[in-house]
Amino acid sequence: MMEHSPVDPLVAPEEQAAEAALRPSRLDEFEGQPRVRDQLSLVLAAARHRDSTPDHVLLSGPPGLGKTTLAMIIAAEVGAPLHITSGPAIQHPGDLAAILSGLVEGEVLFLDEIHRMSRPAEEMLYLAMEDFRVDVIVGKGPGATAIPISIPPFTLVGATTRAGLLPSPLRDRFGFTAQLDFYEVEDLTGIVTRSAAKLDVELDADSARLIASRSRGTPRIANRLLRRVRDYAQVNADGRVDVALAKAALELYEVDELGLDRLDRAVLEAICAKFAGGPVGLSTLAISVGEETETVEEVAEPFLVRQGFLMRTPRGRVATPAAWAHLGLSAPPGAPGGPRPSGDEGPDLFS
Structure with a gap:
């Protein structure tokens, strides 16, 4: 199988290689997401029964x-080659035409961050998905000519973290769509245990569950924390991991009992300590913690909102009473969720 591995410029090559080694290779090895797994299994089994390429698949989620x-x-399940690219890499129709014309019959094309593809390329993709054809425009102005190029049947797997940005004409062309949800601790415990076996890490059940409980419902984070705990055990112990060692390792890497890391706490501390609980605008908040707005909005905020520590309001971000309590602080009078000043009858965000 020819495969082009995805490259994340924010992740070191050795970390990417470690993540790839821990990925399950078959559907029956994929833990968690039982609804998506069962539905996708049926789609692939039906395609094999018909001896045809599976329908296009759209996967969305954090x-x-x-x-x-x-x-x-x-x-792997359909025994087809895999080609991996991303939306930001396709900014012109010619970029997409070059990829599509190079596919072989039955190949799976994985298009990550599909919502970031340019609109002209997106319109070319409509025709390719439905009719397995692309029209290449030769020339300019009145003399321009569209040359149709047939492409072999293929399966497009699109992935997006922001499904709402996909236009309806593109979303409707996928035969199967799936929304991936955050994982339960039990599923993550199984993932940590399986990954530990692949990494030759001696890990007891309680330690696996501890790592899973601090992984924010995300397998990628669970595997990353496992590798850091492994490093700590190899340097400071005999390589075996117990609960006390796992706690010490996670404390060193600033991951607390709820899974909040340095950035999460920096965001909460900025809102509470610098802006009296809010509301505070996103750009101001990002500057105060020394991060890009996209990092705060896409990395920290979803988890903090899901944990009930942060609210997004029309006026800005607001810390909840749970955030003050988690930081060990008391909300001052007048702060959202704090005691009301005497005589103040204004609206309460948390009432």
């Missing part, structure tokens, strides 16, 4: 939940 892994599994 980063780290297994969209790339599922694309690799789809290719």
